[in-house]
Amino acid sequence: MALKTTALENRPWGALVHLALFHDVTNSAFLHSQLLAKNPDYEYAFIDASSIFSEHQLLSAAYRAINAAATSALQTPNVHSEVILSLSPNNNIADAYRRWGISPRTKSLIVLKIIFHDSPSVPGPQPSAAEVWSTISQLVSGTPVDPFSDAAVRKETNWAAVRKYYKLNGVAALQNIADDAARQCQMERLALMGMALRGL
Amino acid sequence: MTVNPTTAGASEPQFPLPSILTNPASAPPLLIAQGAEGRLYKTTYLVPELACAVKYRPPKPYRHPLLDARLTKARLSSEAKVLDRCARDGVPVPALYAIDAAAGWMALEWIEGAPVRQGINEWLGARPETDTTPDEQVDQTPLVDLMRRIGTVMGALHRTGVVHGDLTTSNMMLRPWKDGHTGGGNGTVLDGDVVLIDFGLATQSQSDEDRAVDLYVLERAFASTHPRAEAHFEYVLEAYGKTFKKAPSVLVKLADVRMRGRKRSMLG
Numbered sequence: 112m113a114l115k116t117t118a119l120e121n122r123p124w125g126a127l128v129h130l131a132l133f134h135d136v137t138n139s140a141f142l143h144s145q146l147l148a149k150n151p152d153y154e155y156a157f158i159d160a161s162s163i164f165s166e167h168q169l170l171s172a173a174y175r176a177i178n179a180a181a182t183s184a185l186q187t188p189n190v191h192s193e194v195i196l197s198l199s200p201n202n203n204i205a206d207a208y209r210r211w212g213i214s215p216r217t218k219s220l221i222v223l224k225i226i227f228h229d230s231p232s233v234p235g236p237q238p239s240a241a242e243v244w245s246t247i248s249q250l251v252s253g254t255p256v257d258p259f260s261d262a263a264v265r266k267e268t269n270w271a272a273v274r275k276y277y278k279l280n281g282v283a284a285l286q287n288i289a290d291d292a293a294r295q296c297q298m299e300r301l302a303l304m305g306m307a308l309r310g311l
Numbered sequence: 312m313t314v315n316p317t318t319a320g321a322s323e324p325q326f327p328l329p330s331i332l333t334n335p336a337s338a339p340p341l342l343i344a345q346g347a348e349g350r351l352y353k354t355t356y357l358v359p360e361l362a363c364a365v366k367y368r369p370p371k372p373y374r375h376p377l378l379d380a381r382l383t384k385a386r387l388s389s390e391a392k393v394l395d396r397c398a399r400d401g402v403p404v405p406a407l408y409a410i411d412a413a414a415g416w417m418a419l420e421w422i423e424g425a426p427v428r429q430g431i432n433e434w435l436g437a438r439p440e441t442d443t444t445p446d447e448q449v450d451q452t453p454l455v456d457l458m459r460r461i462g463t464v465m466g467a468l469h470r471t472g473v474v475h476g477d478l479t480t481s482n483m484m485l486r487p488w489k490d491g492h493t494g495g496g497n498g499t500v501l502d503g504d505v506v507l508i509d510f511g512l513a514t515q516s517q518s519d520e521d522r523a524v525d526l527y528v529l530e531r532a533f534a535s536t537h538p539r540a541e542a543h544f545e546y547v548l549e550a551y552g553k554t555f556k557k558a559p560s561v562l563v564k565l566a567d568v569r570m571r572g573r574k575r576s577m578l579g
């Protein structure tokens with residue numbers, strides 16, 4: 112299935128996180144313009160895949176955004192813009208959009224949609240995964256990666272950008288690790304901590 | 312005080328859960344420890360396969376709510392920042408997964424294994440009161456090896472400019488080595504990497520005095536928790552002394568601190 116749905120652990124408001132990855136996207140400029148125009152039909156987190164290194168990173172940002180929504184602590188207009196901010200290690204929203212959000216030139220695109228199935232503010236039945244997928248696949252012109260996987264996400268990573276965004280250059284903890292896999296693991300760990308620490 | 316994890320959580324929780332842990336999950340949270348300041352739960356982060364430790368500081372009813380919220384937030388965020396600093400400098404500490412300082416909780420990487428306290432107690436419990444290890448072999452025993460690993464980790468911590476503030480053998484975990492680990496492994500209860508936890512009282516400091524007090528606190532903790540291991544504390548200091556440039560002067564200061572400590576206890 113090209114749409115991966117996750118019921119996070121300890122999820123407030125019955126939130127489900129839906130994820131899809133597209134290659135060769137041809138309507139990024141249009142999607143970007145709809146976000147700028149605040150078109151409510153385009154309320155998704157549209158993420159440039161090059162600044163993402165794992166599915167875990169996406170879920171972690173989603174969890175933070177969901178918790179912010181459920182505790183009335185959103186710092187951006189909605190839970191999906193909050194996901195973009197939650198990918199960033201700092202509170203500069205414009206920066207977060209530039210680095211993690213879709214740009215008119217985005218080729219590989221991650222679409223993240225959060226649906227609250229048990230929220231006090233949006234009562235009533237919510238769209239199913241099949242309905243979410245049908246909408247997303249109509250919005251995005253591109254080739255969906257089927258099935259969505261962590262491995263597919265990892266193929267898109269621009270590590271030079273990730274190291275810069277999460278300030279991982281010259282970090283002592285990464286200096287003396289000879290093993291590539293271990294160093295990679297450590298980099299991801301520090302980047303995730305950077306996300307968690309934003310705003311403290 | 313440590314709560315038996317097999318009984319806690321299974322029935323009605325003894326304490327109201329933090330609201331984040333009242334949400335749906337694949338398994339109920341386990342109450343692991345209930346301290347003076349807060350509680351520690353074992354639960355999962357994002358997916359059922361990833362265990363995490365949630366540290367929760369409940370509101371204090373006797374404090375003004377606004378002041379209480381501000382203090383809790385400040386303490387948790389200071390603890391989180393210290394963890395980040397340590398992690399970036401390669402000091403072995405749990406990763407921070409998530410934090411909601413306003414709600415009083417943070418989620419940390421779950422460290423497998425047991426506190427160092429438990430490892431040492433099990434080790435000593437299985438051995439006779441009087442050690443029969445020949446003198447020339449003493450410094451090869453697994454206990455001495457562990458002491459050296461503790462000293463090395465303390466040195467790494469101090470080198471980054473952090474003092475822990477509450478060093479005890481309960482605030483260090485022994486994380487078992489993975490298969491294929493080479494060196495040091497003897498297959499005993501003292502195997503594993505030393506991981507520092509509980510930075511609730513940590514501060515940033517580079518002073519010899521603060522660092523020496525940190526060592527002294529651990530030395531006293533050894534003396535009271537593991538009197539039979541106290542004689543081995545010199546190996547902690549020996550290893551510590553080799554870790555960074557200023558470590559030898561911290562050890563000199565430690566002699567002062569001990570002296571003052573003794574005077575104080577004679578007066579008291």
Ligand SMILES: Nc1ncnc2c1ncn2[C@@H]1O[C@H](COP(=O)(O)OP(=O)(O)OP(=O)(O)O)[C@@H](O)[C@H]1O
Pocket residue numbers: 343344345346347348349350351364366405419420421422423426477481482508509510511512
């Ligand atoms: N990250 C972790 N992984 C596994 N076990 C942990 C972790 N953190 C804490 N524990 C366990 O929970 C116990 C209590 O944790 P901790 O020392 O952080 O809390 P505390 O003593 O209540 O904190 P404070 O002194 O700040 O009030 C530890 O002794 C340890 O057994």
Ligand SMILES: [Mg+2]
Pocket residue numbers: 346481482509
């Ligand atoms: Mg403790």
